[in-house]
Amino acid sequence: MARMIRLLLVDDDALVRAGLSMMLDGTGDITVVAEAGDGREAVTAADAHSPDVVLMDLQMPHVDGITATRQLRSLPNAPEVIVLTTFDTDEHIVHALRAGASGFLLKDTPPADIAAAVARVAAGNPMLSPGVMRRLMDRTVTHTDAYERARSALAALTPREHDVAVAIANGRSNAEIATALLMSVTTVKSHVSSILTKLGLDNRTQIALLAHDADLV
Template identity: 70%
Template sequence: MARMSRELRILIVDDDALVRGGLSMMLDGVHGISVVGEAADGDEVTAAADTHAPDVVLMDLCMKRVDGIAATRKLRARPRAPEVVVLTTFDSDENILHALRAGAGGFLLKDTPPPEIVDAVRKVAAGDPILSPRITRRLMDRAATQSGAYERARAALESLSAREHEVVQAVAEGRANAEIATRLYMSVPTVKAHVSSILTKLDLDNRTQIALLAHDAGLA
């Protein structure tokens, strides 16, 4: 909530200077959003994050020295890490799954309309996962059919309480905290507490990974 009470600070990571310039121009013109820095390769990300303290990193995947997946994994392993939204032209199943499992909170294609990119930045900053609609079903189908994924996911979910299982189900359906609170007859702070507990118990980074695990387990 603290992030949403001030301007969102954005770091753009892409090896194409024209892409960085276009995204910076587009986002800097939006009320409540400020582009605070740019990086041209994945090996520059952690230093740029230290310098600029972004709330959200827009991350390209294919870069010459360190790719976006490795950069996301390294960044998200740090304390108080910013959220990451992958923005790429490469939408293979492997790229999507690797990026999300590395800790990205969103995955968008570069032909996504600017208003949807802005909406995604705001939602991911607020803790809501975002995927390009046309890849969501394909991703979930792939995740559910990976070898051994069902058994591993079911075993992991056994550590949760019955109430936490209900929250996992709702998260997998893409419901926001307010919707979950209404559906399960609890307060929004209680929902947030359950989500935090689920992330800790399952050793996950964000709600997107909860949704992936739920789909692996056949809950959605």
């Protein structure tokens, strides 16, 4: 029997939390272990309940979702974070991903897709809504320094690691990368771990963002 995914809901609207809890608790493979009304409560709840995934709002009192995401990702047993918000500006998207979020969904996302995103992120794969993915793909590098920093950082990778980073930015899974680059999935995972360590990143989404900044995809 598959292990239940432990989920923490963070939103300052109690009705939104109640609706999400009712919807996701009924999927069979997700259990809502705690709720929080702002980012400060989220960090406390995560420390107490050890969730696998946090579903995070952005605009909240006291501590906002971006700050809370950054704090959660710095915990020893850091949960994955999916931002669920009504705000989809480039600024919100980029700041959330840079803070360590592994997913970014809009609140009009169908319930089944939210549940699928939780499962995907819990398995270690990033999940962006189609609209958000398009915006990232279309996003041009407007600051030369960001482009140069990204290029400089990626220069530390071996040619094979560079290929893996580009494949990640193109949304490929480990299995797809292994097939395309003629290597085992275990080797791909090893390359991903090495990339994260060398670049000082937390997850695959940040690798993809860096590749986008470097204009590689």
